[in-house]
Amino acid sequence: MPRIALFISQRLVKAVFVILAIAVFNFFLVHAAPGDPAAVMAGEAGAADAKFVEQLRQQFGLDRPLYEQLGTYMSKVVQADLGYSYRQQRPVFDLLMDRLPVTLSLTLTAFVLALLGGVALGTLAAMRAGTWSDTAITVVGLTAYATPIFWIGLMLILLFSVNLGWLPAFGTESIGAGYTGWDAFLDRAKHLVLPVTTLGLFYMAVYTRLTRASILEVRDMDFVKTARAKGLPEWRIVSVHILRNAILPVITVAGFQAGHLIGGSILIETVFALPGIGRLAFEAVLQRDYQVLLGIFLLTSVVVVVFNLLTDLIYSLVDPRIEVAP
Amino acid sequence: MSNRLRHFRQTLTAAALAAALAAPLALTVPGVAVAQERGGTMNIIVQPEPPILVLGLNQQGPTQTVAGKIYQGLLTFSFDLKPQPELAESWEVSPDGKVYTFKLVKNAKWHDGKPFTAHDVVFSTSKLLMETHPRARATFSKCEKIEALDDYTVQFTLKEPFGPFLQAFEVSSAPMMPKHIYEGTDFKANPANATPIGTGPFKFKEWNKGSYIHLVRNDEYWKTGKPYLDDIYFRVIPDAASRAVAVEQGTVQQTQFNDIETFDVPRLKGLPNVEMTTKGYEFFAPLSWIEINTRNKPLDDKRFRQAMMHAIDRKFIRDKIWFGLGRPATGPVNSVTRFHESNVRKYDFDPKKAEALLEEAGFKKGSDGTRAKVRLLVMPYGETWTRLGEYVKQAMKRVGVDVTLETTDAAGWVNRVSNWDYDLTFNFVYQYGDPALGVSRTYVSENIRKGVMFSNTMGYANPEVDKLFAQAAQTNKDEERQQLYSAAQKILVEDVPVAWLLEMEFPTFVDKRFKNAVTTAIGVNESYDSVYMVKK
Numbered sequence A: 001m002p003r004i005a006l007f008i009s010q011r012l013v014k015a016v017f018v019i020l021a022i023a024v025f026n027f028f029l030v031h032a033a034p035g036d037p038a039a040v041m042a043g044e045a046g047a048a049d050a051k052f053v054e055q056l057r058q059q060f061g062l063d064r065p066l067y068e069q070l071g072t073y074m075s076k077v078v079q080a081d082l083g084y085s086y087r088q089q090r091p092v093f094d095l096l097m098d099r100l101p102v103t104l105s106l107t108l109t110a111f112v113l114a115l116l117g118g119v120a121l122g123t124l125a126a127m128r129a130g131t132w133s134d135t136a137i138t139v140v141g142l143t144a145y146a147t148p149i150f151w152i153g154l155m156l157i158l159l160f161s162v163n164l165g166w167l168p169a170f171g172t173e174s175i176g177a178g179y180t181g182w183d184a185f186l187d188r189a190k191h192l193v194l195p196v197t198t199l200g201l202f203y204m205a206v207y208t209r210l211t212r213a214s215i216l217e218v219r220d221m222d223f224v225k226t227a228r229a230k231g232l233p234e235w236r237i238v239s240v241h242i243l244r245n246a247i248l249p250v251i252t253v254a255g256f257q258a259g260h261l262i263g264g265s266i267l268i269e270t271v272f273a274l275p276g277i278g279r280l281a282f283e284a285v286l287q288r289d290y291q292v293l294l295g296i297f298l299l300t301s302v303v304v305v306v307f308n309l310l311t312d313l314i315y316s317l318v319d320p321r322i323e324v325a326p
Numbered sequence B: 001m002s003n004r005l006r007h008f009r010q011t012l013t014a015a016a017l018a019a020a021l022a023a024p025l026a027l028t029v030p031g032v033a034v035a036q037e038r039g040g041t042m043n044i045i046v047q048p049e050p051p052i053l054v055l056g057l058n059q060q061g062p063t064q065t066v067a068g069k070i071y072q073g074l075l076t077f078s079f080d081l082k083p084q085p086e087l088a089e090s091w092e093v094s095p096d097g098k099v100y101t102f103k104l105v106k107n108a109k110w111h112d113g114k115p116f117t118a119h120d121v122v123f124s125t126s127k128l129l130m131e132t133h134p135r136a137r138a139t140f141s142k143c144e145k146i147e148a149l150d151d152y153t154v155q156f157t158l159k160e161p162f163g164p165f166l167q168a169f170e171v172s173s174a175p176m177m178p179k180h181i182y183e184g185t186d187f188k189a190n191p192a193n194a195t196p197i198g199t200g201p202f203k204f205k206e207w208n209k210g211s212y213i214h215l216v217r218n219d220e221y222w223k224t225g226k227p228y229l230d231d232i233y234f235r236v237i238p239d240a241a242s243r244a245v246a247v248e249q250g251t252v253q254q255t256q257f258n259d260i261e262t263f264d265v266p267r268l269k270g271l272p273n274v275e276m277t278t279k280g281y282e283f284f285a286p287l288s289w290i291e292i293n294t295r296n297k298p299l300d301d302k303r304f305r306q307a308m309m310h311a312i313d314r315k316f317i318r319d320k321i322w323f324g325l326g327r328p329a330t331g332p333v334n335s336v337t338r339f340h341e342s343n344v345r346k347y348d349f350d351p352k353k354a355e356a357l358l359e360e361a362g363f364k365k366g367s368d369g370t371r372a373k374v375r376l377l378v379m380p381y382g383e384t385w386t387r388l389g390e391y392v393k394q395a396m397k398r399v400g401v402d403v404t405l406e407t408t409d410a411a412g413w414v415n416r417v418s419n420w421d422y423d424l425t426f427n428f429v430y431q432y433g434d435p436a437l438g439v440s441r442t443y444v445s446e447n448i449r450k451g452v453m454f455s456n457t458m459g460y461a462n463p464e465v466d467k468l469f470a471q472a473a474q475t476n477k478d479e480e481r482q483q484l485y486s487a488a489q490k491i492l493v494e495d496v497p498v499a500w501l502l503e504m505e506f507p508t509f510v511d512k513r514f515k516n517a518v519t520t521a522i523g524v525n526e527s528y529d530s531v532y533m534v535k536k
Helices: A002-030 A037-045 A050-061 A066-077 A094-125 A132-146 A149-163 A181-218 A222-229 A234-246 A248-263 A266-271 A275-285 A290-318 B014-028 B061-067 B118-132 B134-140 B165-169 B239-249 B260-270 B302-311 B316-322 B351-360 B383-400 B409-418 B463-473 B477-496
Strands: B040-044 B075-077 B084-085 B087-095 B101-105 B143-149 B153-158 B202-208 B212-217 B231-235 B274-277 B289-294 B373-375 B401-406 B422-427 B499-505 B508-511
Touching: A002 A066, A002 A290, A037 A275, A050 A266, A050 B040, A050 B134, A050 B477, A066 A222, A066 B087, A094 A234, A094 A248, A094 A266, A094 A275, A132 A181, A149 A181, A149 A266, A149 B239, A181 A248, A222 A234, A222 B014, A222 B202, A234 A248, A248 A275, A248 A290, A248 B134, A266 A275, A275 A290, A275 B409, B061 B289, B084 B087, B084 B165, B087 B165, B087 B302, B101 B118, B101 B165, B118 B143, B118 B153, B134 B165, B202 B231, B239 B260, B260 B274, B260 B383, B260 B463, B289 B302, B302 B477, B316 B383, B316 B499, B373 B383, B373 B409, B383 B401, B383 B422, B409 B422, B463 B477, B477 B508
Parallel strands: B040 B231, B373 B401, B373 B422
Antiparallel strands: B075 B084, B087 B101, B101 B153, B143 B153, B202 B212, B212 B231, B274 B508, B289 B422, B289 B499
């Protein structure tokens, strides 16, 4: 078996155990929070009697001992069954699939734009370190990084939506407008501009700073001097020699972040009223909707494990000195 | 718990109702001859998103607002809490107050085309709601028998008179559910729950979870010519600041209950495109209070609780924390609920009196100026309650009581309060128009039940109060009930089982082009069959 296949298969076997362990851990974690879904629903109803709460607990299976509930849950997990949300009266898998497109269109777009923009800006800043353009990029990056993300969102809404009226403030589409085809796509794209910008600014700040710092370290190394001495054009020195060596920390962070994209962004999804996974998770926490929460945790952990593996593979592609070792 | 007992001998006819409705309608649009045209789409905020829309199975506030357009009750209630016909066109009460006979409208149909009959009423009240609805269970368990005399006549025979029985027929208290869909099924697991079927003016069309719920006009609606609107979108907007923006921009045409944070209310009130009203909540009319665990020291001392009443400035709370919404409460019954008594012991804002009471009770100031320490579990229902917690801490500090604020989320709050693990917390409950439905449950000792929320979680027990509440519920003579409730209110105000704060008011913002949104005591939970849009 080729080395790479061995590496991947061994990592996958490990991943299965890691994910099962995470599932067990998650189970206890969500049950450690005070109160349960029955208590929440009783609170929301504004009226309750003993039978009401008892019925709910029975329906949710919460009247069983905890180890029995764990057993039920794990036996479903190994069959790739994410369970059923009694609160929402739907299978968890369906709930997640409903929310996934919105979340991914938000986070993936923001991520890709931020990664490209961040690396470009970071490179620009580093290569012109000390000039006004470096200062400008650094200041903007720092501001975007340090400002609370929901505040930026609200300010963008105020400016572009309330004052200028250029862009819609929230939602994923003009509800009831009945657009089809190209119009529907444009409408959706318009709705994504503000949330993607808000989230992208934050990500971009991270990549800009990381790229800049990393390049500053690399750009004075001996091999760069050699490249310069050879008389290579500057763009080639930057893109092939410097960036390729400086990009590893960026890949590390990007790989880590990519794993979390699927979890969405609670703040952005809340401010912009996007029905994504982040909000689903947040609401599930408040409602103690254990099944939904566990489903999201599990999905996220699978994706994180997969992306960690991918990151390791990409390392070895970018820098052949790094070898994959099982 | 919404029944109230009136003794109704006369029957109201649908014709009388039509006349009653037409009059205020003409008044609301003075000068302009506006026909109630068909057409128009209304966007209404719904927050938080309901878990399901089947009103018989879930009675959360937002569920009621949405499902109130899909399902209907036998009765609805005017602003002064008089019963009005809905699916029942007339009704009669026997002189002994034990037999209630309802005549139903004959042309009502379920959204799937099946006729609505007396058998649906019997099924709903004796089977489905008994299983799924705590308030309905409490009311209809008082029935000896519930029977259909013919397809359009239902008779309820009570074991003994129950004053507020008619209130039990409001839509959220007893929504009529289709027998042909639910009979013999596991109600909560019925696949039909995904597509609710009611008799109301609007039909369920689509639910894009996390985003919106779409209802469309029921062309087969039993009130001829109604409803006027084409469709209603209920929009889920989880962030309070974004909700305010949605009103400002005109993206939504209505908000209700707590949708708008109190600090945004003055600003939105000034907008040219919307009108604000606080009417339409008379049926719910909650009181807010500081709930006091009377089992714990020093809260078991009546004088300590009375001191709290004097130490807290309810007018300040109304003006500065609720921005003018509500009225300072004087006792356990909201003044818009029936049988309110205003002649009770008065607790004016007076820290000196508070300190005198604390001295008298033996709570002397320690070397650090502190008389006692208590914990306050802040209710996790939004910013405003957090502000209130901070104010109470300050106000109590002024009279030498050290308050430690504790925070939790909704699940933790319900868990701790219902299991009596708290000193002080905030709470408010709906009164459903009658003390027997929404007030006595908080104070009678029979309702001290661990693990049950909105019961007598304070552990307050006074046999005299128990007796008065029990007697008042078992008669349908108004004068007699008033006397009994007045006596109960006087005792309660003296005992201070909870420290009452405000008779709460909620702001409803409605786009000025939409008329007739708020016409009854259940306001935004109405069917909206008479709401129409004025086109320019």
